[in-house]
Amino acid sequence: MRLSPPFPVNTRLKPPCPHRCEARATCHLFRSEFLFCFCLPTPLSLPRSLKAQHRRLDLSESEGRAIAQISANPECRYQDFVNPRPLPRICKLRTPPPPRVCKPNANVFSKERIARVLNGEILSHSNSQSSLSLQFTILFSLSLSAAYSISSSLKSLSLSAPSGAPKATPSDLLSLLGPKRRSSAVNPLVAQELKSCFKFLVPFTPNRNETVRGSWFSHRRSLRPDRNGGRTRREEEENELVWWPPRPVLELARLAVDSGGDPGAIHRALDPTIIPVPDVEGSEEVRCQLTRTPYGRHFISEELNSYFELLFELIVARAPAIGLNLSLTRYDLFHGHLLIARDTGRLGILFHAKEYPAFDKKTFPYNMGYCQRGSNVTYDDSMNLRNILWLAPLPSNSNKAWEAPGVLVVLDARPGGIIYRDIIPEYANFVRTIYEDDLGDVIVDVNYLNVGDEVPNYKLFIC
Structure with missing residues (x-):
């Protein structure tokens, strides 16, 4: 450490020789106020009193010259001139050895x-x-x-994506499933990668320009495929039910757009009657609550309720064609989230399959609570296909025409794909979850639950 003069000097200083720094301590020149001290005051040791802090010795002319020479010779240390040793030993001190000349070390790694x-x-x-x-x-x-x-x-x-490459957004995903004027606005590179992640359960483009015809849907009593494998209608008719749903569904889709995406407009289409949610496949025994609330409702229109039930059945029936085997159980596919897209007001449902995979120390070492107990859903590559999206036909804002037909598609969230990389949050990568809040404003949850004891009995609960 080096002191900047003037500093408290309690010894008479002798100007240093040209070749070395000398300091001689003389006892008889010390003032009386320091005779009781055991250590000389220096900037590193605080004074004993506030009064002593203001005491400074008047420097003689010779001392001033000595201080000037100290400042001009940086190789001399202040310890060579100020002796910090206890007072009784000061008189015995002799001239200290010549100071060691310190040279700055060369920067080895310059x-x-x-x-x-x-x-x-x-x-x-x-x-x-x-x-x-x-x-x-x-x-x-x-x-x-x-x-x-x-x-x-x-x-x-x-x-991660290559540096400078555009990232996909949920809005891009919805635009590609909409009219051509919106899909053409998506970055071509993003569009190409997103389209590779679409696995349609119903062909994306209708075979012909279907016009909305009356309420012929209401004349069909059975809306679900036969559980024994027989079909109650041809595959083409099922496709048309997705492309151009019955009139109540179209009215609800137009209501979502005309209201400016107001969830309250959809809530007013619900029957106010409250339906308690019963025990679902032994869920009450393990204290599992599957629904958002312990009660649910129905839509006022029975055709709406039947159509949403049809969507669950249709997904399970067609999913094996793309390598996805599903079951309508409380561990697998039993719910979806009804939402309104923010940009367009388009009505849709995001279904989540394989909701509670079985716990496994190697493949799925995650505890998901009471509802996971007893699960037989295996965690495998089919988890990449657990996000299924239904979009209602998109009505036009200017007239009563329709800009795009309905869509039913599985969103492939395989690792390395653009959906996995850009749309799924990093903390949900392992479970491959696309969150409904990212696609739009959530209105209600649509639950399709088996409330039967021995014989399956599926009921709809809007929560």
Whole structure:
């Protein structure tokens, strides 16, 4: 440490010699106020009283010259002039040894030195062995740094999108499933990757321009495929039910757009009658509540209720064609989220299958609570297909025409795909969950539950 003069000096200083710094402590010149001290006051030791803090000795002319020479000679230390030893030993002190001249150490790893070492030059008077050792050390450290940076770059490239590449958004996903004027506005690279993640359960483009015809849907009594494998209608008729649903569904879809995406408009279409949710496949025994509330409702229109039941049945019937085997149980597919897209007001439902995979220490080591107990759903690659989206036909804002037909599609969230990378949150990557809040404003949950004891009995609960 170096003091900047003037500083408290309690000894008479002798100007230093040209070649060395000298300090001689003389006892008889100390003032009486320091005779009782055991240690001389220095900037590192606080004064004994506030009064002593303001006491300063008047420096003689010779002392002033000495201080000036101390400032001009940075190689001399203040310890050579100020003796911090206890007072009884001051008179016995002799001239201290010449101060050690300190030179700044050369920066071993400066840019110039590293460059010269790499060029094979000798930078110091040390032997060649030390120079080679330093050269090897620098080269080894540089190689390690390069290897680490390359491995980090490769890892980041494998887990994330290439730098500068556009990212997909939920709005892009919905636009590609809408009219051409909206899908054409999506970045071509994003559109190409998103389309590779669409697995349609019903063909995306209708075979012909279907016009809305009366309420012929109401004349069909059975809306679900036969459980024994027989079909109650042709596959083409099922497709048409998705492309152009019955009139009550179309009216609800237009209401969502005309209301500006107001959830209250959909709530007013519900019957106010409250329906308690009974025990579902032994859920009460394990204290599992599957629904958002312990009660549910129905829509006023029975055709609406039947249509949503049809969607659950249709998904289970067609999912095996794309490698997805589902069951209508409380562990697998039993609910969806009715929502309104923010940009367009389009009505839709995001279904979540494989809701409670079985706990497994290797494949799925996650405890999901009471509702997971007893699950027989295996965690495998089919989890990539657990997000299923239904979109109602999109009405036009300007007239009574329709801009796009209905859609029923499975969203492939495979690792490495654009949905997995850009749309699914990082904390939900393992369960491959697309959240309904990202697609739009959630209105209600649509639950299709088996409330039967021995014989399956499925009921709809709007919560």
